[in-house]
Amino acid sequence: MQQTNEKTIIQKLDLDGYIQQFKQFFARDKSVAMMGDINQHFRYIKALSNVQFPAPAPVPNLDRELNLLKKQAVLSLEEIHAFVTMISYFNTLKTVSFPEPVASWIQGIEVHEEIIEILGYFTEEGDINPERDPELYKLERAIRQNKTDIKETLYKLAHSSKLRDYLVDTQVHFNGGEETLLVRGGFNNAIKATVVARSSGGFFYILPQSISHLKEKESALLSNKEELIYRYCKSISATFFKWERFLAYINKEYDRFDHYQARVMFARAKEYEFILPGKQKRIKLQDFAHPAIEDPVPVTINLDRQIMLITGVNAGGKTMLLKSMLSAVYMSKYLLPFKCDASKTEVGHYKSIEAVIDDPQSVKNDISTFAGRMQEFAKLFGKEDAIVGVDEIELGTDSDEAASLFRVMLDELRKKGITFIVTTHHKRLASLMASDDEVELIAALYDEERRVPTYTFLQGSIGKSYAFETAQRYGVPVGIVNRAKQVYGEDKENLNELIERSTSLEREMRQKIAKVDEELKAVEKQKQRLEEEEAKLKEAHRKAIATLENRYNAATKKAREALKAKESTEGRRLLNIAHQRKDFKQKEIRKVQEEPLKEGDKVKYRSHKGELLSIRGKDATIIVDGLKMRVPLSQLKRRGDTSQIKMPQKPKEAKVNVEKSGASVSVKLIGMYGDEAIDTVDKFLSDALVNGLSEVQIIHGTGGGVLSKLVTDYLKRHPKIQKFYRMPGNLGITVVEL
Known part of the structure; x- marks a missing residue:
């Protein structure tokens, strides 16, 4: 079943x-x-x-x-x-x-070993290896020699002068597994033979009596071989029984x-991908291609609700979308690979898959289309945790009545954990269910300019059927289509235009959002590139200053050595001037590199110490001893060591770059004493912070829990730790986020 x-x-x-x-x-x-x-x-x-x-x-x-x-x-x-x-x-x-x-x-x-020994009995072709049995080896040689004798005897007969006039050709023919000669009528005047068969041309396949003894010998040899093979089969079968x-x-x-x-x-x-079903009841397909379609438009769709209602253009791919989603569930359920972007595709696990797709009408069973649909829906009330696809849910009955009936049935069935994917042209059913948070609306899109379906889908919208456009596309005269539009009515056409307009607006909105997202990503990349370039320039500038300072120090050192050798007042004066110019240059560099003030900085205004709250133009608002003051921005100075970019700290930044590759993301404490373990953790976390690591692991094991408690107490007191927790499934490892 x-x-x-x-x-x-x-x-x-x-x-x-x-x-x-x-x-x-x-x-x-x-x-x-x-x-x-x-x-x-x-x-x-x-x-x-x-x-x-x-x-x-x-x-x-x-x-x-x-x-x-x-x-x-x-x-x-x-x-x-x-x-x-x-x-x-x-x-x-x-x-x-x-x-x-x-x-x-x-x-x-x-x-x-008994089985391994049996493996050695066989050749690659599946026969018993004659090299392992002398008796079988002799039989094989005898059979081959007998076949050779038969061929040679027939060859001699085929080239004999007494049979030449009766031979059709000089070849040896295999007929019914026997080696025979092909001869004309009257051959019995030249040779005694048995007729094996007759050809379509009226000739005879004969078996000469002169080789009959060779055939009897061959039969006896084959019989002996079969008997020997049977003994092997009997012996091996007995071993296999064990x-x-x-x-x-x-x-x-x-x-x-x-x-x-x-x-x-x-x-x-x-070139397919495997998708392991997840526990969550959702389907997220990225660039999925149904294997039955030769040149498919990739499907990207997301279903994380219990009901998906697909509306829109006729022949626009609604049914294939339904089949694609159920196919993805079926193939992932049995770990069958398919074409998709595996990194972005998720498929939930469902106990069973049901497809209410075909027209159930049957003359034999005297059942109507709608009655057949009701039978299929009645079976669903006995199922749980299933995913069901229903194509053309309104098939076979009045649309308004069906909309109300199916709305109630879908509500009831989803309480049993059943997920539905439904295609419909019922705008009433779509409007009844549109406000439900557990219903996902999907619209199949239509290209108005080219008047063809796009086989793409828009989530969150109700699609127009485009029945008149489809009829015209498939050859229905334009006049008939126009008359049908008049009969259809202006109000309903306006409703369709409203549905179409809302779909178009949402599609345009999503396109604009996607474009803004792309531009934002480009700006982020440009910002990151500029920050990297700025860091490189600062590092190059620091190195240049350090090089010049080293050269200056080396030059002044040589000058002092020269002055020691030969004392000179003028030389001392020039050396002092050089020192003054060096100090002046350092001050200039610090002044140029001073960062502008920003909100939150600690500042000094005259003799008052406060905090910068906001900046507006050339004025700033500060708070001093609880009082807000508005003062000229130029009269504020940054308090403490933060008033400048810390030039001496630049070498530390270079040091981080050098040592970063040596930082470890984990440390092992197993076997250490308490003090030794805490010292190790302290140094490990310091190195991790210096190297800019965001997450590290401390391996302390479970054991008696002493190391675990010491590490936990230490981490609670550490000022640079955001949070820490035990690794799921392994309580012997603590994960630390810095």
């Missing part, structure tokens, strides 16, 4: 071609569903995606053979070789350097690996 439902949903979502392509990568046919923990399956698939490995050989389903082994039956050579193929493949995989957790899984499959549980395990693990490798190989071949 489950397989039937699975086939039905695959067909309804147009995924049958996709599934057939995927199944070609299986080593043996099976359902696409995998039993077990989906998160574990995902880890194995991602691990396999990062390494190259040999593809498994095709193997038939062996459930029947395992049941025969339980009854101590004798398997055929082909059936035994199927088990040998699986075991040999796992032995081959052990030579591949797999990442975890695949490596532990493959290396953990141990094969007993290891039946191991073979059942290998059979199961082969299927499991087959599931993984088929998905990995399929994803590589198609």
Whole structure:
């Protein structure tokens, strides 16, 4: 029953071609569903995606053979070789350097020596290796020699003079598995032979009696070989009976690996991505492409509410959007890869997927379209935690009555945790549900200039159907369309224009927002570039000043040494002038580099100390001893060491740049004494702050909890720590945000 439902949903979502392509990568046919923990399956698939490995050989389903082994039956050579193929493949995989957790899984499959010995019996073609058995070796040689004798005898007969007039050609023909000659009628006058068959041209395929003894010998040799092979099959089957549980395990693990490798190989071949279903009931698709469409317009859509109502232009892709969203849920549910931007795509996990898409009308069952729809909706009341797609929800009945009925049913069904994706042309249903916070409105867009659908969608709007435009596009005469518009009525047309206008306005608004966002990003990038350039210039200026100062100091040092050697009053005077000019230059540099005052700075006005509150033009408002004062900005000075850019601190900035690469993001305290651990943490946090790190980890272990408590007490007192917390799932690590 489950397989039937699975086939039905695959067909309804147009995924049958996709599934057939995927199944070609299986080593043996099976359902696409995998039993077990989906998160574990995902880890194995991602691990396999990062390494190259040999593809498994095709193997038939062996459930029947395992049941025969339980009854101590004798398997055929082909059936035994199927088990040998699986075991040999796992032995081959052990030579591949797999990442975890695949490596532990493959290396953990141990094969007993009795089974390994059986593997050596077989050739790659699946036959018993004659090199391992002298009797089989002799039989193989005898069979080959006998075949050679038959061919040589036939060759001689084909070139003999007495048979030349009756031969159609001199070739040896295989007919019914027998080597024969092709001759004309009357051949019995020249040779004794048995007719094997007659050709379409009226000629005869004959088996000369002169090789009949060779054929009898061949038959006896083959019979002996079959008897010998049967003894091997009997012996191996007896051994397999002992290891039946191991073979059942290998059979199961082969299927499991087959599931993984088929998905990995399929994803590589198609350049598809894997999406692991999340716990939240939401669907967020980014650049999704339905595999059934050859040249699709990528779908980007977000559903984080319980009901999505899709309206808009006819033949504009509403149904395909519905199928795309359900297909994404189906493929992620079974970890089947598909085309999308995986970094921005999220798909929730739903217990079941239902598609109410086809017209349920049936003459055989005497059921109308609407009655069939009601039957399908009635079944939904017995389901929970499902996602349901309904195409053309108003199908088969009065639109106003249907709008009220479906509004109530959708409200009731969503209480059972059911998520709906609905397409409709009912403006009444859309207007009834538009105010609901749990309803997401989607409009299929139409290009008015080119008069064609765009196959794109706008969230938050009700779309116009464009029935008249669609009819005209598909060949309905313009006069008929115009008359239909008159019958439709001016008021309803105005309503459509209003809907269309609101959709256009929202689309324009979103385009403008997107444009502003792009411009803002460009400004941010330009700002970052200018800040980096400013930092580079400041660093270059600092280095230039330092170089000049070093040169000056070196020059004055040499001058002093020269004066010591030969005392000169004039030289002393010139040296003092140089020192004065150096001090004057330093003051000029500090004055040029002084930062302008800004709000919040600590300032000094005459003999008063206060804080700068605001600046307006050439005046500033300050607060001194609780009193606000408005004073000339030029008469304010910055208090303390903050009045200038701290030139001596520039080397510290350079020091940070040098040592940044050496900073560590984690420190290990396990095994340390209390005082030693706190000293280590203190130095570690200082280095992290100097190097500009925003988040670090302290590894103290769990143990008795002493180190953990000491670290916690220390971090609570540290002035530079924003917050800290234990790492989820590992209480032995504390994460610190600086």
